[in-house]
Amino acid sequence: MRDNDTINLVLLGSTGSIGRQTLEVVDKYPERFKIVALAAKDEVDELKRQIIRYKPKIVAVDDDYTYRQLKDFCPAGVEVKAGIEGMCELASLEEVDFVLIAVSGAVGIKPTLAAIRAGKRIGLANKETLVVAGDIVMQEARARSVQIIPVDSEHSAIFQCLKGEEKNLKKIWLTASGGPFREFSLQDLARVTVDMALKHPNWKMGPKITVDSATLMNKGLEVIEAHHLFGVDYDRIEVLVHPESIIHSLVELVDGSFIAHLGVPDMRIPIQYALTYPERLVSLASPLDFFALKALHFAKPDRVKFPALDLAYQAGKTGGSMPAVLNGANEVAVGAFIRRQISFLAIPAIVEKVMQKHTPLVKPTLDDILAIDAWARKEAEYLVLKEAN
Numbered sequence: 073m074r075d076n077d078t079i080n081l082v083l084l085g086s087t088g089s090i091g092r093q094t095l096e097v098v099d100k101y102p103e104r105f106k107i108v109a110l111a112a113k114d115e116v117d118e119l120k121r122q123i124i125r126y127k128p129k130i131v132a133v134d135d136d137y138t139y140r141q142l143k144d145f146c147p148a149g150v151e152v153k154a155g156i157e158g159m160c161e162l163a164s165l166e167e168v169d170f171v172l173i174a175v176s177g178a179v180g181i182k183p184t185l186a187a188i189r190a191g192k193r194i195g196l197a198n199k200e201t202l203v204v205a206g207d208i209v210m211q212e213a214r215a216r217s218v219q220i221i222p223v224d225s226e227h228s229a230i231f232q233c234l235k236g237e238e239k240n241l242k243k244i245w246l247t248a249s250g251g252p253f254r255e256f257s258l259q260d261l262a263r264v265t266v267d268m269a270l271k272h273p274n275w276k277m278g279p280k281i282t283v284d285s286a287t288l289m290n291k292g293l294e295v296i297e298a299h300h301l302f303g304v305d306y307d308r309i310e311v312l313v314h315p316e317s318i319i320h321s322l323v324e325l326v327d328g329s330f331i332a333h334l335g336v337p338d339m340r341i342p343i344q345y346a347l348t349y350p351e352r353l354v355s356l357a358s359p360l361d362f363f364a365l366k367a368l369h370f371a372k373p374d375r376v377k378f379p380a381l382d383l384a385y386q387a388g389k390t391g392g393s394m395p396a397v398l399n400g401a402n403e404v405a406v407g408a409f410i411r412r413q414i415s416f417l418a419i420p421a422i423v424e425k426v427m428q429k430h431t432p433l434v435k436p437t438l439d440d441i442l443a444i445d446a447w448a449r450k451e452a453e454y455l456v457l458k459e460a461n
């Protein structure tokens with residue numbers, strides 16, 4: 073933080089769901105935050121609006137075509153960069169205090185590592201980074217005493233519940249809405265459409281995570297994310313279906329006490345908490361009205377209808393390079409489902425087949441992981457083609 077208490081912020085994934093909500097928080101507290109850099113993939117129009125409004129000194133986009141469009145648009149004094157290397161440059165700028173990683177997918181790995189290596193404080197929404205490269209990322213963060221503050225709602229909740237109780241932890245209870253198909257039969261699941269899967273009961277999020285919530289892969293990815301963030305073994309992480317998404321997660325302590333974090337389902341709360349931690353400020357979210365809440369419900373996840381959850385546990389417990397395979401295959405399969413190339417049930421089926429073909433490396437390097445990620449994507453693309461024909 074600077075002398076005048078303004079946080080110089082880099083926002084990677086500024087045009088997405090988390091990115092836009094982060095900018096709402098910035099708008100509420102304009103004296104606290106200065107946007108130094110923004111990055112997105114190719115949503116040029118929204119990025120242009122953001123450049124006009126927040127006047128970053130540097131922006132990054134994914135490909136050369138989008139790069140050229142922005143180069144023509146940006147006033148002198150705004151630098152434009154391209155690709156993952158561009159995002160890494162942004163994440164390590166000297167004057168930056170805080171990097172919020174809100175891109176979707178494993179593309180977040182290198183910028184997160186760049187921010188760690190540059191000693192920046194990090195707000196991490198991007199769960200795929202920890203799923204794929206959690207051992208390496210957490211080890212580097214520990215070695216450099218870099219704080220990674222979780223933004224994902226459940227992990228923000230656990231982070232808060234665990235404060236001062238780390239040594240008393242028995243179990244993490246990760247809550248799951250169960251998604252839009254919680255009560256569907258297997259026959260119903262075989263017929264779900266993309267539009268149905270993109271309607272989450274409680275949260276408005278980007279397409280990839282919304283489909284992951286519907287398959288329960290999101291919860292599986294979050295189990296692996298929790299393992300890395302809090303250093304807890306998989307047999308001490310339990311998934312609890314809670315359809316209202318009011319309890320964002322719980323910790324069970326050795327004496328039988330449970331500490332839960334509750335609130336309305338509004339990502340602006342955990343985003344703001346990460347940005348201002350350890351301070352708490354008034355947020356944009358509406359208050360939780362207990363009198364209007366009729367009841368809170370709980371159930372066991374259905375592991376037969378939603379096999380993605382166990383695939384993730386299996387990948388996490390196997391460790392090494394297996395979570396990278398789970399994630400790479402899932403990113404491809406979800407993309408293909410959204411493009412209407414494969415069915416909903418084909419998503420976990422493809423992930424499982426790619427995992428079965430992989431002999432995991434026990435202690436992969438980053439280069440190993442990136443190569444295996446590429447391999448898993450190729451295998452999944454092949455299965456998508458087979459399924460589509």
Ligand SMILES: NC(=O)C1=CN([C@@H]2O[C@H](COP(=O)(O)OP(=O)(O)OC[C@H]3O[C@@H](n4cnc5c(N)ncnc54)[C@H](OP(=O)(O)O)[C@@H]3O)[C@@H](O)[C@H]2O)C=CC1
Binds near residue numbers: 090116177199224275
């Ligand atoms: N949305 C939510 O409520 C929550 C999200 N998360 C996690 O946060 C992350 C972001 O999710 P969400 O905001 O929903 O996703 P969105 O799809 O809404 O947004 C993704 C953002 O990442 C950018 N992006 C994607 N690929 C690249 C790339 N190759 N280079 C640069 N930028 C890229 C997109 O740019 P463009 O717009 O140009 O495509 C966009 O700005 C995910 O990992 C998700 O799991 C976690 C908890 C809750």
Ligand SMILES: CC(=O)[C@@H](O)[C@H](O)COP(=O)(O)O
Binds near residue numbers: 225226247286290
């Ligand atoms: C808001 C958030 O953190 C999402 O990850 C959310 O948890 C998705 O809901 P599910 O519980 O349905 O996966």
Ligand SMILES: [Mn+2]
Binds near residue numbers: 224225226227
């Ligand atoms: Mn979550």
